[in-house]
Amino acid sequence: MRHRIDVLITRYCLRARSLPSSCLLSLLSTTLPVSRIKIHLEKNPLFMALPSPAPSSDTRLKTFFRQYRERQLTSLVTSTTQVLLRACRPALVVDPVLYVPATRAERSLLVRWRLGWLPGKPEDCPCGRDRRSRRHFLECDLIPSFLWSDLPRCPPGSYPIDFALSSLPLGRSARCPPWWSSLLLMLWYIQRLCRPNGYYPIDSSPGASWYSRSARRSD
Template identity: 30%
Template sequence: MFTMNVLSSIGVNPSGFSKLLCSRFYAQIVRPQMEYGIAINCFNHTQLKSLEEAQDKCICKIYGASRKTSTKVMLHLAKLPTMRERVAILQAQFLFRSLSLPEDTLLYRLIPHIQYTRGHQWYKLSKTALWKLMPPTIADLDTRGFRAIKKKFLHSNLEKQIQGKNSKLLSSCRPTITLDPILWLPMTHEERSRCIR
């Protein structure tokens, strides 16, 4: 939160830069600090909830919302995934990249031994929601196929959120995962705030 407070003092706040620019500052500067080590660690429900709460505080600070406000719509407008989704994406990317390493790397040599060992971290990471959507023969999967599966995963999560309870506002938003035009169409600061509300 220290970085978010510093950025807030230079304009990453409701009355400073645009919401789109503030969201980009968050995604490029603040979120990577929260994501450090996420790709190689398994998280329990409490730890994931803490990550979600940290992200919610940052997003509320950008949009000027109270701490109890739901950030689902704000995240959707800015095309930002939830931290739970982000954890699944980073873990799947780590596993995908580890399978395409050069033959002279240590991890490449260890994968046949750790891939199916129950107690090993690699095995635990392979049980995440996104990785379970991957085809059984991962060797045939290329980067384009991985991105398509990731997009399908994010879209199915969006549909679940829209159908869930307390999602009346989210169901009024566009049902696609794209940057909402409200954030980039030319308009005054007051008009944009009115459109978002």
Template identity: 30%
Template sequence: MRAEDHSRSLGYRWNPAKCVVLNCPSDHGGRRMKLYGSPIPKEPSFSYLGVPFSPQGKISTDLLLRRNTASALAAMRYTLMPIGIRSPKFSRLTASRLYATFIRSKFEYGLCLCTFTTKQVALLEKAQDQCLRMAFGGHRTASTTVFKHLVNLPSMKERSTTLVFKFILRVHFLPEDTLLSILRSFINDLPPTTRTRFRWPTLLTSNSIWSNPALTENHASTADKINYLSSPASVRRTVVAYRTQVLTSIYRKPKPPVLLSACRPYLGIDPILTLPMSTYDRSRLVRWRMGWLPGRPKACRCGHTHASRAHLLNCLRVATRLDVATNTRPNPLDYVLNQLPRKIPPTPSSLLFSRWSSWWPTICQIMLEIEQICKPEGEYTTEAADVSGKILLDKLRPVSTESSSLLISPVD
């Protein structure tokens, strides 16, 4: 037996009592399997390190996904929900990071060993969407596409593809005397018709990153890929290139999602979640991006029966007030929001401050007016009605020359 020979050659020993044989040959008239002369227990199914195996000795992907999703949803309800992550004043970005750190790992357990059907991927996506709706307070059918884009959170299909890709890399970098490396060499030496019985070739051919040379700077051979992907930076670039390819394919559809198309067409955390601003301004901008503002059909104060996004942009003269063309893509308001700096520069320029000292208070005023139209019964405190945008503008205000000289002047 190969397992016994391998253990003897490396000086370790398996415990036969802790091993299990699935689909044992003795059940079909064959001999009983032994290890070091001791019979190995036989079972119809078995879970090893939390990964369930079927009677055929294959990973039971359906059962693994059901266990993972049940564990993740329970952790979301009883771990993160009690700390108030769906509170309006709780940072949506922080909520997404808490989810990615503590909950998503429960979805991901064992996924790097699996191949998935379309139905199985849909089950993973649905479960992740449930967790995200708990995080941002959406109703049970609310779309999560824009939220994932705003916080730069990959879909479960992207994530599972990335996990399998990284597993493939780890296997190639294992020492040659490890059991998995020996099995890989054994499988590679088999005839193509026999090789298909094993999962390893399927992982290689079905993985959208490993099997696409365009993502690894056109390195097609295994040796060239391994050489290129030997550094963490090149692995990160490859994963980002894959996710960018997925995002680009969505944008290039004949009818791309309207709300997603209004956001920045590249990966990264949207500045409306990171730049300094009041809780009220941030909430309005996030709800606008996600299509919650306007939400349910409401009559406009101008008398129009439906205050839709398109109507509000026209009724409130957004293009004129922001001094941009009416036909600006994707629309005047989102166009300006997409110009926000990713972060506050160390030394803000006068040009940057001049632009946003005009745009930002206008945007805050427009968002307040939209909210007042959609929620005419709402009462607004002085802080909620403040549209000066002072918090952001104070950070963008350039340091004057006189102030700079005072900061660097020597102390007598």
């Protein structure tokens, strides 16, 4: 939303500069002792980052806006200490967890993990060894260890589940990765640990909807 506001302000300032001198806004900005455009709007970081001369076409201007936003996102993800931001893809794309083939329950698990609703509050884990946390799940006895091994190997400093989600292929026609069912089963176990009093049935074949579609495409 902040970027959208900056874009609107920048477009407004560029338009104001291109108005004829006889326009009312141009007359007001030159006659009034204090111009809001000069004091506030033109100090907008996106407007100040414009090259000189400014992009001459709307297409080039949109390209500049996108490149600026990508640089801002990369800087934010690499410099922040917030776990959820660091877990995001460093690219301006729709997260595949929103559109890959999945059941309603499976997509709920994926989205809740991305939003940080899992694991939630750091309360005592049913295993009795520690409080529920991302760090504890790596060694919790109630999560089968082979599930961690099935996930793609992540670089140092990355969390296996976050890295797996960021490794999901882009595109609605992409093939299902081999570790997809292990990822969903992992999130199901974590959900049970975080909500031990709830009832969470599990499919006999987690991720079957994506697997079956990939199989049909390969035939």
